[in-house]
Amino acid sequence: xxxVKNLHKSFGNAHILKxxxxxxxxxxxxxxxxxxxxGKTVFxxxxxxxxxxxxxxxxxxxxxxSKLSEDEKRNIRAEIGMVFQGSALFxxxxxxENVMFPLKMFTKQSKSEMEDRVDFVLKRVNLDDAHNKxxxxxxxxxxxxxxxxxxxxxxxxxxxCDEPNSGLDPRTSIVIDNLIQxxxxxxxxxxxxxxHDMNSVMEIGEKIxxxxxxxxxxxxxxxxxxxxDNTSVTDFVYSSNLFKKVRxxxxxxxx
Amino acid sequence: xxxxKNIGAYFLMTAEMFRKPTKWSVxxxxxxxxxxxxxxxxxxxxxxxxxxxxxxxxxxxxLNIDSPLIPKYLVGFATRQSVILExxxxxxxxxMAGKVGSFITSSIGTMRVTEQIDALEVMGINSLNYLVFPxxxxxxxxxxxxxxxxxxxxxxxMAACIYGGYSTLADYVTGIQTEFExxxxxxAFIKTFVFAIILATIPSYYGYYxxxxxxxxxxxxxxxFVWTSVVIILLNYLLTDMMLG
Numbered sequence: 211x212x213x214v215k216n217l218h219k220s221f222g223n224a225h226i227l228k229x230x231x232x233x234x235x236x237x238x239x240x241x242x243x244x245x246x247x248x249g250k251t252v253f254x255x256x257x258x259x260x261x262x263x264x265x266x267x268x269x270x271x272x273x274x275x276s277k278l279s280e281d282e283k284r285n286i287r288a289e290i291g292m293v294f295q296g297s298a299l300f301x302x303x304x305x306x307e308n309v310m311f312p313l314k315m316f317t318k319q320s321k322s323e324m325e326d327r328v329d330f331v332l333k334r335v336n337l338d339d340a341h342n343k344x345x346x347x348x349x350x351x352x353x354x355x356x357x358x359x360x361x362x363x364x365x366x367x368x369x370x371c372d373e374p375n376s377g378l379d380p381r382t383s384i385v386i387d388n389l390i391q392x393x394x395x396x397x398x399x400x401x402x403x404x405x406h407d408m409n410s411v412m413e414i415g416e417k418i419x420x421x422x423x424x425x426x427x428x429x430x431x432x433x434x435x436x437x438x439d440n441t442s443v444t445d446f447v448y449s450s451n452l453f454k455k456v457r458x459x460x461x462x463x464x465x
Numbered sequence: 466x467x468x469x470k471n472i473g474a475y476f477l478m479t480a481e482m483f484r485k486p487t488k489w490s491v492x493x494x495x496x497x498x499x500x501x502x503x504x505x506x507x508x509x510x511x512x513x514x515x516x517x518x519x520x521x522x523x524x525x526x527x528l529n530i531d532s533p534l535i536p537k538y539l540v541g542f543a544t545r546q547s548v549i550l551e552x553x554x555x556x557x558x559x560x561m562a563g564k565v566g567s568f569i570t571s572s573i574g575t576m577r578v579t580e581q582i583d584a585l586e587v588m589g590i591n592s593l594n595y596l597v598f599p600x601x602x603x604x605x606x607x608x609x610x611x612x613x614x615x616x617x618x619x620x621x622x623m624a625a626c627i628y629g630g631y632s633t634l635a636d637y638v639t640g641i642q643t644e645f646e647x648x649x650x651x652x653a654f655i656k657t658f659v660f661a662i663i664l665a666t667i668p669s670y671y672g673y674y675x676x677x678x679x680x681x682x683x684x685x686x687x688x689x690f691v692w693t694s695v696v697i698i699l700l701n702y703l704l705t706d707m708m709l710g
Contacts, residue, residue: 258587280485287589298580312588314491370587 211236212257212368212400217266219252226252227263228424237398239391239414241405244421245446253421254372254404258292259283270368288316291361291399293371293390297353299345305356306332306341312364331359335389351382355389362393369394369401375410383407387414408453411435420446436460475670482598482666485591492599499603503565507610510564511557515548515614518556519621522547527631540632541622541640546649548618554653555701557614558660561607562693566668569600570689573672574682582673597669607661608654615653652708659704660697667693 212234219227226249234240242250255261257268259275268275270286278286299308306328313324332338335355345353354374361369371390375383391414394401405411411418415432420443428440435447436457448454486492526543573596576582585592619641626632632640671689675681 260583260586284589287587290587290589292584292587294580294584296579298584300581300584301575301579315488315588315590 211271212402213267213269213272214257215267215269217253217256217263217268219249219256219261219263226424227256229266230421230424230426231266232419232426232429234400234402235417236400237395238416239394239401239403240417240419241403241411241415242419242421243405243411243446244427246406247423248421249424250404250421251372254370254402257402258290258370259287288312288364289367291364291366291369293354293357293361293369293374295372295374295376297345297350297357299353299356299360301345303345304341305337305343305345305348308345308356309359309363312360316364327363328359331363332356334362334393335359350377351379351385354378354382354386358386358389358393362397362399365397366399369399371401371403371405373404373406375405375407380409383409384413390414408447408450411447412456436464471670474674475666478593478597478670478673479666481591482593482601485594487590487595487598495595495599496602499599500606502568503600503603504606504610507561507564508613510560511610511614512617514560515553515557515617516621516624518552519544519548519618520625522552522618523622523625524629524631527626527629537632537636538640538643540626541637542643543640544622544626544637545619545641545645548622549615549649549653552618553611553614554656554660555697557611558657558664558697559694561610561660561664562668562690562697565604565664566689566693567686569665569668570672570675570686571682573597573669574675574685577673577675578678578682593673596673597666600669601662601665604661604665605658607664608657611653611657652704655708656701656704659700663693663696663700667696 214230214232217227217230230253242253244250252261256263273286275283275286300311303311309328309331310324313319313327332341335358337352337355337359340348340352345356348356374386374390378386387410390401390403393399403410412432418430418432418435419426420428422442428438428443430438435443438444448457523540523544527540530539582592585595623637626637627634668689671685675685
Protein backbone atom coordinates (compact mmCIF):
# COMPACT_ATOMS: atom_id res chain seq x y z
CA UNK A 211 0.00 0.00 0.00
CA UNK A 212 1.16 3.52 -0.79
CA UNK A 213 -0.06 6.41 1.34
CA VAL A 214 0.33 9.97 0.11
CA LYS A 215 -0.26 12.84 2.52
CA ASN A 216 -0.53 16.54 1.66
CA LEU A 217 1.90 16.38 -1.27
CA HIS A 218 3.09 19.74 -2.65
CA LYS A 219 5.39 20.18 -5.63
CA SER A 220 6.42 23.38 -7.45
CA PHE A 221 8.68 24.26 -10.37
CA GLY A 222 9.81 27.83 -9.73
CA ASN A 223 6.64 29.85 -9.25
CA ALA A 224 4.41 27.19 -10.78
CA HIS A 225 2.65 25.27 -8.00
CA ILE A 226 1.91 21.94 -9.71
CA LEU A 227 0.70 19.66 -6.90
CA LYS A 228 -1.35 21.43 -4.23
CA UNK A 229 -1.66 19.12 -1.26
CA UNK A 230 -2.68 15.71 -2.59
CA UNK A 231 -3.72 13.10 -0.05
CA UNK A 232 -4.73 9.61 -1.14
CA UNK A 233 -4.05 5.90 -0.69
CA UNK A 234 -3.22 3.27 -3.31
CA UNK A 235 -4.18 -0.19 -2.15
CA UNK A 236 -2.38 -3.49 -2.51
CA UNK A 237 -3.71 -5.96 -5.08
CA UNK A 238 -5.75 -3.29 -6.82
CA UNK A 239 -5.33 -1.32 -10.03
CA UNK A 240 -5.30 2.32 -8.96
CA UNK A 241 -5.76 4.87 -11.73
CA UNK A 242 -4.75 8.52 -11.76
CA UNK A 243 -6.77 10.43 -14.34
CA UNK A 244 -7.12 14.08 -15.30
CA UNK A 245 -6.72 16.51 -18.16
CA UNK A 246 -3.34 17.33 -19.67
CA UNK A 247 -1.54 19.72 -17.30
CA UNK A 248 -3.43 18.48 -14.24
CA GLY A 249 -0.20 17.22 -12.64
CA LYS A 250 -0.59 13.46 -13.25
CA THR A 251 2.92 12.87 -14.59
CA VAL A 252 4.52 15.06 -11.90
CA PHE A 253 2.54 13.14 -9.27
CA UNK A 254 3.71 9.81 -10.70
CA UNK A 255 7.33 10.99 -10.84
CA UNK A 256 7.09 12.10 -7.18
CA UNK A 257 5.76 8.64 -6.28
CA UNK A 258 8.69 7.09 -8.15
CA UNK A 259 11.22 9.30 -6.37
CA UNK A 260 12.29 10.94 -9.66
CA UNK A 261 11.14 14.36 -8.35
CA UNK A 262 11.70 15.78 -4.88
CA UNK A 263 8.75 17.56 -3.30
CA UNK A 264 8.55 20.53 -0.94
CA UNK A 265 5.93 19.31 1.50
CA UNK A 266 4.03 16.17 2.43
CA UNK A 267 4.97 12.50 2.58
CA UNK A 268 4.83 9.29 0.59
CA UNK A 269 4.87 6.03 2.55
CA UNK A 270 5.48 2.61 1.01
CA UNK A 271 3.88 0.05 3.32
CA UNK A 272 4.29 2.43 6.24
CA UNK A 273 7.87 3.47 5.43
CA UNK A 274 8.05 7.21 4.75
CA UNK A 275 10.36 7.45 1.73
CA SER A 276 11.94 10.83 2.50
CA LYS A 277 12.98 9.66 5.99
CA LEU A 278 14.77 6.54 4.78
CA SER A 279 18.54 6.13 4.45
CA GLU A 280 20.04 5.83 0.96
CA ASP A 281 20.33 2.03 1.35
CA GLU A 282 16.69 1.74 2.46
CA LYS A 283 15.60 3.91 -0.48
CA ARG A 284 17.58 1.66 -2.82
CA ASN A 285 15.82 -1.38 -1.33
CA ILE A 286 12.39 0.22 -1.94
CA ARG A 287 13.39 1.12 -5.51
CA ALA A 288 14.42 -2.47 -6.15
CA GLU A 289 10.81 -3.40 -5.28
CA ILE A 290 9.38 -0.98 -7.87
CA GLY A 291 8.50 -1.93 -11.44
CA MET A 292 7.79 0.79 -13.94
CA VAL A 293 6.21 0.75 -17.39
CA PHE A 294 7.06 3.99 -19.16
CA GLN A 295 4.86 5.70 -21.73
CA GLY A 296 7.37 5.00 -24.50
CA SER A 297 8.33 1.61 -22.96
CA ALA A 298 11.93 2.86 -22.35
CA LEU A 299 13.49 -0.43 -23.41
CA PHE A 300 17.29 -0.38 -23.73
CA UNK A 301 17.89 -0.28 -27.50
CA UNK A 302 21.32 -1.90 -27.29
CA UNK A 303 19.90 -5.06 -25.68
CA UNK A 304 17.70 -7.85 -27.01
CA UNK A 305 14.24 -8.34 -25.54
CA UNK A 306 15.50 -11.17 -23.29
CA GLU A 307 18.45 -9.04 -22.11
CA ASN A 308 16.08 -6.16 -21.35
CA VAL A 309 13.91 -8.40 -19.20
CA MET A 310 16.95 -9.98 -17.53
CA PHE A 311 18.47 -6.59 -16.70
CA PRO A 312 16.88 -6.07 -13.22
CA LEU A 313 17.86 -9.63 -12.26
CA LYS A 314 21.47 -9.03 -13.30
CA MET A 315 21.59 -5.80 -11.35
CA PHE A 316 19.85 -6.79 -8.14
CA THR A 317 20.06 -10.53 -7.64
CA LYS A 318 22.78 -13.11 -7.25
CA GLN A 319 20.97 -15.71 -9.36
CA SER A 320 22.91 -17.98 -11.68
CA LYS A 321 22.59 -17.47 -15.43
CA SER A 322 20.30 -20.48 -15.83
CA GLU A 323 18.04 -19.29 -12.99
CA MET A 324 17.79 -15.88 -14.64
CA GLU A 325 17.05 -17.43 -18.02
CA ASP A 326 14.29 -19.56 -16.49
CA ARG A 327 12.71 -16.51 -14.88
CA VAL A 328 12.94 -14.53 -18.15
CA ASP A 329 11.30 -17.43 -20.03
CA PHE A 330 8.53 -17.52 -17.42
CA VAL A 331 7.69 -13.80 -17.51
CA LEU A 332 7.94 -13.57 -21.31
CA LYS A 333 5.52 -16.48 -21.51
CA ARG A 334 3.30 -14.70 -18.97
CA VAL A 335 3.02 -11.69 -21.31
CA ASN A 336 2.54 -13.97 -24.34
CA LEU A 337 5.94 -13.31 -25.88
CA ASP A 338 7.56 -16.72 -25.71
CA ASP A 339 9.30 -16.50 -29.09
CA ALA A 340 10.66 -12.94 -28.98
CA HIS A 341 13.79 -13.49 -26.87
CA ASN A 342 16.37 -12.57 -29.49
CA LYS A 343 14.56 -9.69 -31.17
CA UNK A 344 15.81 -6.14 -30.69
CA UNK A 345 13.28 -3.62 -29.30
CA UNK A 346 13.30 -1.81 -32.66
CA UNK A 347 12.01 -4.99 -34.31
CA UNK A 348 9.01 -5.20 -31.97
CA UNK A 349 5.62 -3.52 -32.47
CA UNK A 350 4.28 -0.94 -29.98
CA UNK A 351 2.11 -3.54 -28.25
CA UNK A 352 5.02 -5.99 -28.02
CA UNK A 353 7.28 -3.30 -26.60
CA UNK A 354 4.67 -2.54 -23.93
CA UNK A 355 4.45 -6.22 -23.04
CA UNK A 356 8.26 -6.43 -22.83
CA UNK A 357 8.20 -3.36 -20.56
CA UNK A 358 5.62 -5.10 -18.35
CA UNK A 359 7.74 -8.27 -18.31
CA UNK A 360 10.82 -6.23 -17.31
CA UNK A 361 8.79 -4.47 -14.61
CA UNK A 362 7.56 -7.69 -13.00
CA UNK A 363 10.60 -9.93 -13.50
CA UNK A 364 12.07 -9.11 -10.10
CA UNK A 365 8.71 -9.69 -8.34
CA UNK A 366 8.01 -6.05 -7.45
CA UNK A 367 5.68 -4.96 -4.66
CA UNK A 368 4.73 -1.80 -6.53
CA UNK A 369 4.00 -1.40 -10.25
CA UNK A 370 3.72 2.00 -11.90
CA CYS A 371 2.50 2.52 -15.45
CA ASP A 372 2.58 5.83 -17.29
CA GLU A 373 -0.13 5.80 -19.95
CA PRO A 374 0.39 2.15 -20.87
CA ASN A 375 -2.14 2.36 -23.71
CA SER A 376 -0.87 5.45 -25.48
CA GLY A 377 -0.29 4.83 -29.19
CA LEU A 378 -1.93 1.40 -29.12
CA ASP A 379 -5.00 0.22 -31.03
CA PRO A 380 -8.15 -0.47 -28.95
CA ARG A 381 -7.75 -4.26 -29.10
CA THR A 382 -4.11 -4.19 -27.95
CA SER A 383 -5.05 -1.64 -25.27
CA ILE A 384 -7.55 -4.09 -23.80
CA VAL A 385 -4.92 -6.86 -23.86
CA ILE A 386 -2.47 -4.62 -21.97
CA ASP A 387 -5.15 -3.50 -19.47
CA ASN A 388 -6.21 -7.06 -18.76
CA LEU A 389 -2.61 -8.18 -18.43
CA ILE A 390 -1.86 -5.46 -15.88
CA GLN A 391 -5.00 -6.28 -13.89
CA UNK A 392 -4.30 -10.02 -13.91
CA UNK A 393 -0.69 -9.50 -12.80
CA UNK A 394 -1.80 -7.10 -10.06
CA UNK A 395 -4.24 -9.63 -8.62
CA UNK A 396 -2.01 -12.65 -9.17
CA UNK A 397 1.07 -11.20 -7.44
CA UNK A 398 -0.83 -8.86 -5.06
CA UNK A 399 1.07 -5.82 -6.32
CA UNK A 400 0.14 -2.20 -5.56
CA UNK A 401 -0.40 -0.91 -9.09
CA UNK A 402 -0.68 2.77 -9.98
CA UNK A 403 -1.58 3.70 -13.56
CA UNK A 404 -1.50 7.14 -15.05
CA UNK A 405 -4.10 7.12 -17.84
CA HIS A 406 -6.05 9.17 -20.33
CA ASP A 407 -7.87 6.15 -21.65
CA MET A 408 -11.53 6.07 -20.58
CA ASN A 409 -11.80 2.42 -21.61
CA SER A 410 -9.17 1.63 -18.95
CA VAL A 411 -11.10 3.68 -16.41
CA MET A 412 -14.26 1.68 -17.05
CA GLU A 413 -12.52 -1.70 -17.30
CA ILE A 414 -9.84 -1.85 -14.64
CA GLY A 415 -10.31 1.23 -12.41
CA GLU A 416 -10.69 -0.40 -9.03
CA LYS A 417 -9.65 2.89 -7.51
CA ILE A 418 -9.66 6.15 -9.46
CA UNK A 419 -8.09 9.44 -8.41
CA UNK A 420 -9.12 12.43 -10.50
CA UNK A 421 -6.73 15.38 -10.53
CA UNK A 422 -7.61 18.90 -11.63
CA UNK A 423 -5.08 21.72 -11.63
CA UNK A 424 -2.89 19.94 -9.10
CA UNK A 425 -5.70 19.17 -6.67
CA UNK A 426 -7.40 15.87 -5.97
CA UNK A 427 -10.87 16.73 -7.22
CA UNK A 428 -12.49 13.33 -6.73
CA UNK A 429 -11.74 9.71 -5.91
CA UNK A 430 -13.80 6.57 -6.28
CA UNK A 431 -14.03 3.44 -8.42
CA UNK A 432 -15.24 2.37 -11.88
CA UNK A 433 -18.66 1.80 -10.27
CA UNK A 434 -19.00 5.08 -8.39
CA UNK A 435 -17.72 7.14 -11.32
CA UNK A 436 -21.02 6.45 -13.11
CA UNK A 437 -23.00 7.89 -10.23
CA UNK A 438 -20.93 10.91 -9.32
CA ASP A 439 -22.46 14.36 -9.73
CA ASN A 440 -19.05 16.07 -9.63
CA THR A 441 -19.23 18.12 -12.84
CA SER A 442 -15.43 18.29 -13.27
CA VAL A 443 -15.31 14.48 -13.39
CA THR A 444 -18.40 14.05 -15.56
CA ASP A 445 -17.25 16.76 -18.00
CA PHE A 446 -13.91 14.97 -18.36
CA VAL A 447 -14.96 11.32 -18.35
CA TYR A 448 -18.21 11.69 -20.28
CA SER A 449 -17.02 14.23 -22.81
CA SER A 450 -17.79 11.93 -25.76
CA ASN A 451 -21.36 11.04 -26.79
CA LEU A 452 -20.50 7.36 -26.60
CA PHE A 453 -19.53 7.55 -22.93
CA LYS A 454 -22.57 9.76 -22.19
CA LYS A 455 -24.76 6.98 -23.60
CA VAL A 456 -22.85 4.31 -21.67
CA ARG A 457 -23.39 6.26 -18.47
CA UNK A 458 -27.10 6.77 -19.17
CA UNK A 459 -27.54 3.05 -19.85
CA UNK A 460 -25.63 2.11 -16.70
CA UNK A 461 -27.73 4.43 -14.55
CA UNK A 462 -30.96 3.16 -16.12
CA UNK A 463 -29.92 -0.45 -15.51
CA UNK A 464 -28.96 0.27 -11.93
CA UNK A 465 -31.99 2.31 -10.82
CA UNK B 466 25.79 32.96 -14.87
CA UNK B 467 24.76 30.08 -17.14
CA UNK B 468 28.42 29.23 -17.79
CA UNK B 469 29.13 29.10 -14.04
CA LYS B 470 26.05 26.95 -13.48
CA ASN B 471 27.16 24.56 -16.22
CA ILE B 472 30.70 24.36 -14.83
CA GLY B 473 29.32 23.62 -11.34
CA ALA B 474 26.91 21.00 -12.69
CA TYR B 475 29.76 19.43 -14.71
CA PHE B 476 31.94 18.97 -11.61
CA LEU B 477 28.99 17.64 -9.58
CA MET B 478 28.29 15.15 -12.38
CA THR B 479 31.93 14.04 -12.37
CA ALA B 480 31.83 13.48 -8.60
CA GLU B 481 28.48 11.64 -8.77
CA MET B 482 29.91 9.33 -11.44
CA PHE B 483 32.16 7.69 -8.82
CA ARG B 484 29.40 7.17 -6.22
CA LYS B 485 27.31 4.04 -5.72
CA PRO B 486 29.10 1.75 -8.18
CA THR B 487 27.29 -0.65 -10.48
CA LYS B 488 27.79 -4.39 -9.91
CA TRP B 489 31.29 -5.32 -11.14
CA SER B 490 30.09 -8.20 -13.35
CA VAL B 491 27.84 -5.74 -15.24
CA UNK B 492 30.38 -2.90 -15.22
CA UNK B 493 33.07 -5.16 -16.73
CA UNK B 494 30.87 -5.82 -19.76
CA UNK B 495 30.04 -2.13 -20.12
CA UNK B 496 33.73 -1.18 -20.03
CA UNK B 497 34.62 -3.80 -22.66
CA UNK B 498 31.77 -2.60 -24.89
CA UNK B 499 32.91 1.02 -24.57
CA UNK B 500 36.53 0.06 -25.30
CA UNK B 501 35.24 -1.55 -28.48
CA UNK B 502 33.03 1.43 -29.43
CA UNK B 503 35.32 4.28 -28.44
CA UNK B 504 38.87 2.97 -28.77
CA UNK B 505 38.91 0.06 -31.22
CA UNK B 506 36.22 1.70 -33.34
CA UNK B 507 38.36 4.84 -33.71
CA UNK B 508 41.57 3.13 -34.79
CA UNK B 509 40.68 3.06 -38.50
CA UNK B 510 39.94 6.75 -38.94
CA UNK B 511 42.79 7.81 -36.62
CA UNK B 512 45.29 5.64 -38.54
CA UNK B 513 44.10 6.97 -41.90
CA UNK B 514 44.27 10.63 -40.84
CA UNK B 515 47.58 10.23 -38.99
CA UNK B 516 49.31 8.54 -41.94
CA UNK B 517 48.26 11.11 -44.55
CA UNK B 518 48.60 14.21 -42.38
CA UNK B 519 52.09 13.00 -41.42
CA UNK B 520 52.83 12.80 -45.14
CA UNK B 521 51.50 16.34 -45.72
CA UNK B 522 53.56 17.75 -42.84
CA UNK B 523 56.67 16.24 -44.43
CA UNK B 524 55.87 17.59 -47.91
CA UNK B 525 55.11 21.10 -46.57
CA UNK B 526 58.30 21.12 -44.52
CA UNK B 527 60.42 19.87 -47.45
CA LEU B 528 58.92 22.41 -49.86
CA ASN B 529 59.66 25.29 -47.47
CA ILE B 530 63.29 24.32 -47.03
CA ASP B 531 65.03 25.65 -50.11
CA SER B 532 68.26 26.91 -48.57
CA PRO B 533 71.28 24.63 -49.17
CA LEU B 534 72.53 25.65 -45.69
CA ILE B 535 69.69 23.81 -43.98
CA PRO B 536 70.46 20.10 -43.57
CA LYS B 537 68.12 17.65 -45.33
CA TYR B 538 67.54 15.65 -42.14
CA LEU B 539 65.53 18.61 -40.82
CA VAL B 540 62.49 17.28 -42.72
CA GLY B 541 62.41 14.18 -40.51
CA PHE B 542 63.16 16.22 -37.40
CA ALA B 543 60.34 18.72 -38.08
CA THR B 544 57.88 15.95 -38.88
CA ARG B 545 58.71 14.12 -35.66
CA GLN B 546 58.36 17.25 -33.54
CA SER B 547 55.08 18.30 -35.19
CA VAL B 548 53.56 14.87 -34.95
CA ILE B 549 54.61 14.03 -31.38
CA LEU B 550 54.13 17.44 -29.79
CA GLU B 551 50.95 18.71 -31.43
CA UNK B 552 49.47 16.75 -34.28
CA UNK B 553 48.91 13.41 -32.54
CA UNK B 554 47.79 14.56 -29.10
CA UNK B 555 45.87 17.74 -30.01
CA UNK B 556 44.74 17.50 -33.64
CA UNK B 557 43.60 13.88 -33.22
CA UNK B 558 41.79 14.84 -30.00
CA UNK B 559 39.79 17.48 -31.89
CA UNK B 560 38.86 14.82 -34.45
CA MET B 561 37.92 12.47 -31.60
CA ALA B 562 35.75 15.24 -30.10
CA GLY B 563 33.78 15.02 -33.33
CA LYS B 564 33.73 11.25 -33.66
CA VAL B 565 33.68 9.88 -30.12
CA GLY B 566 32.23 13.01 -28.46
CA SER B 567 29.21 13.18 -30.77
CA PHE B 568 28.65 9.46 -30.34
CA ILE B 569 28.68 9.77 -26.54
CA THR B 570 26.38 12.82 -26.50
CA SER B 571 23.89 11.40 -28.96
CA SER B 572 23.75 7.94 -27.38
CA ILE B 573 23.27 9.27 -23.83
CA GLY B 574 20.96 12.05 -25.13
CA THR B 575 18.76 9.52 -26.92
CA MET B 576 18.55 7.49 -23.71
CA ARG B 577 17.42 10.66 -21.92
CA VAL B 578 14.77 11.45 -24.57
CA THR B 579 13.40 7.91 -24.60
CA GLU B 580 13.23 7.76 -20.76
CA GLN B 581 15.86 5.00 -20.58
CA ILE B 582 17.81 7.05 -18.02
CA ASP B 583 14.62 7.48 -15.95
CA ALA B 584 14.16 3.71 -16.16
CA LEU B 585 17.65 3.21 -14.67
CA GLU B 586 16.98 5.75 -11.91
CA VAL B 587 13.61 4.18 -11.01
CA MET B 588 15.37 0.84 -10.61
CA GLY B 589 17.72 2.50 -8.10
CA ILE B 590 20.74 2.42 -10.41
CA ASN B 591 23.19 5.34 -10.36
CA SER B 592 22.72 6.20 -14.04
CA LEU B 593 25.83 8.41 -14.15
CA ASN B 594 27.98 5.59 -12.86
CA TYR B 595 26.31 3.14 -15.23
CA LEU B 596 26.60 5.32 -18.33
CA VAL B 597 29.60 7.63 -17.90
CA PHE B 598 32.06 5.70 -15.72
CA PRO B 599 32.66 2.90 -18.30
CA UNK B 600 33.38 5.54 -20.97
CA UNK B 601 35.78 7.26 -18.59
CA UNK B 602 37.65 3.99 -17.97
CA UNK B 603 37.59 3.02 -21.67
CA UNK B 604 39.10 6.37 -22.66
CA UNK B 605 42.00 5.82 -20.27
CA UNK B 606 43.25 3.65 -23.15
CA UNK B 607 43.22 6.73 -25.37
CA UNK B 608 47.04 7.20 -25.10
CA UNK B 609 47.28 3.85 -26.93
CA UNK B 610 45.37 5.39 -29.88
CA UNK B 611 47.63 8.43 -29.80
CA UNK B 612 50.80 6.34 -29.76
CA UNK B 613 49.54 4.60 -32.92
CA UNK B 614 48.82 8.03 -34.43
CA UNK B 615 52.37 9.14 -33.58
CA UNK B 616 53.90 6.06 -35.17
CA UNK B 617 51.74 6.25 -38.31
CA UNK B 618 52.22 10.01 -38.66
CA UNK B 619 55.99 9.58 -38.72
CA UNK B 620 55.64 6.55 -41.01
CA UNK B 621 53.38 8.55 -43.37
CA UNK B 622 55.99 11.30 -43.41
CA MET B 623 58.66 8.78 -44.27
CA ALA B 624 56.59 7.32 -47.12
CA ALA B 625 55.87 10.79 -48.55
CA CYS B 626 59.50 11.78 -48.20
CA ILE B 627 60.88 8.75 -50.00
CA TYR B 628 58.23 8.27 -52.68
CA GLY B 629 57.98 12.03 -53.32
CA GLY B 630 61.73 12.30 -53.58
CA TYR B 631 61.99 15.09 -50.98
CA SER B 632 64.76 13.44 -49.00
CA THR B 633 66.52 10.12 -48.62
CA LEU B 634 65.50 7.43 -46.13
CA ALA B 635 68.83 7.86 -44.34
CA ASP B 636 68.31 11.64 -43.94
CA TYR B 637 64.76 11.14 -42.72
CA VAL B 638 65.80 8.48 -40.18
CA THR B 639 68.65 10.71 -39.01
CA GLY B 640 66.13 13.54 -38.63
CA ILE B 641 63.68 11.61 -36.50
CA GLN B 642 66.57 10.53 -34.21
CA THR B 643 68.15 13.97 -33.87
CA GLU B 644 67.92 15.70 -30.47
CA PHE B 645 65.25 13.32 -29.27
CA GLU B 646 63.98 14.28 -25.80
CA UNK B 647 62.10 11.71 -23.76
CA UNK B 648 60.31 14.50 -21.92
CA UNK B 649 58.49 15.43 -25.13
CA UNK B 650 56.88 12.01 -25.12
CA UNK B 651 55.94 12.39 -21.44
CA UNK B 652 54.51 15.85 -22.18
CA ALA B 653 52.49 14.47 -25.10
CA PHE B 654 51.06 11.63 -23.03
CA ILE B 655 50.18 13.86 -20.08
CA LYS B 656 48.23 16.04 -22.54
CA THR B 657 46.61 12.96 -24.04
CA PHE B 658 45.54 11.70 -20.62
CA VAL B 659 43.95 15.07 -19.75
CA PHE B 660 42.21 15.20 -23.15
CA ALA B 661 40.89 11.65 -22.60
CA ILE B 662 39.16 12.80 -19.42
CA ILE B 663 37.69 15.78 -21.30
CA LEU B 664 36.55 13.53 -24.17
CA ALA B 665 34.73 11.21 -21.77
CA THR B 666 33.09 13.78 -19.51
CA ILE B 667 32.07 16.89 -21.50
CA PRO B 668 30.09 14.98 -24.18
CA SER B 669 28.52 12.87 -21.41
CA TYR B 670 27.49 16.05 -19.59
CA TYR B 671 25.76 17.47 -22.67
CA GLY B 672 24.02 14.17 -23.37
CA TYR B 673 22.97 13.47 -19.80
CA TYR B 674 21.50 16.89 -19.02
CA UNK B 675 19.88 17.56 -22.40
CA UNK B 676 16.19 18.42 -22.51
CA UNK B 677 13.74 18.07 -25.37
CA UNK B 678 13.43 15.67 -28.29
CA UNK B 679 15.32 14.34 -31.29
CA UNK B 680 16.19 17.82 -32.62
CA UNK B 681 17.77 18.73 -29.28
CA UNK B 682 19.91 15.56 -29.40
CA UNK B 683 21.48 16.92 -32.61
CA UNK B 684 21.94 20.36 -31.07
CA UNK B 685 23.47 18.85 -27.93
CA UNK B 686 25.97 16.89 -30.07
CA UNK B 687 27.02 20.08 -31.85
CA UNK B 688 27.34 22.04 -28.60
CA UNK B 689 29.28 19.19 -27.05
CA PHE B 690 31.73 19.13 -29.98
CA VAL B 691 32.24 22.91 -29.78
CA TRP B 692 32.88 22.95 -26.01
CA THR B 693 35.03 19.82 -26.02
CA SER B 694 37.20 21.39 -28.74
CA VAL B 695 37.37 24.75 -26.92
CA VAL B 696 38.40 23.10 -23.64
CA ILE B 697 41.00 20.91 -25.41
CA ILE B 698 42.54 23.94 -27.14
CA LEU B 699 42.59 25.98 -23.91
CA LEU B 700 44.07 23.15 -21.86
CA ASN B 701 46.60 22.51 -24.62
CA TYR B 702 47.78 26.08 -24.29
CA LEU B 703 47.91 25.95 -20.48
CA LEU B 704 49.69 22.57 -20.34
CA THR B 705 52.20 23.59 -23.00
CA ASP B 706 52.95 26.81 -21.17
CA MET B 707 53.31 24.97 -17.84
CA MET B 708 55.44 22.09 -19.11
CA LEU B 709 57.47 23.53 -21.95
CA GLY B 710 57.23 27.28 -21.45
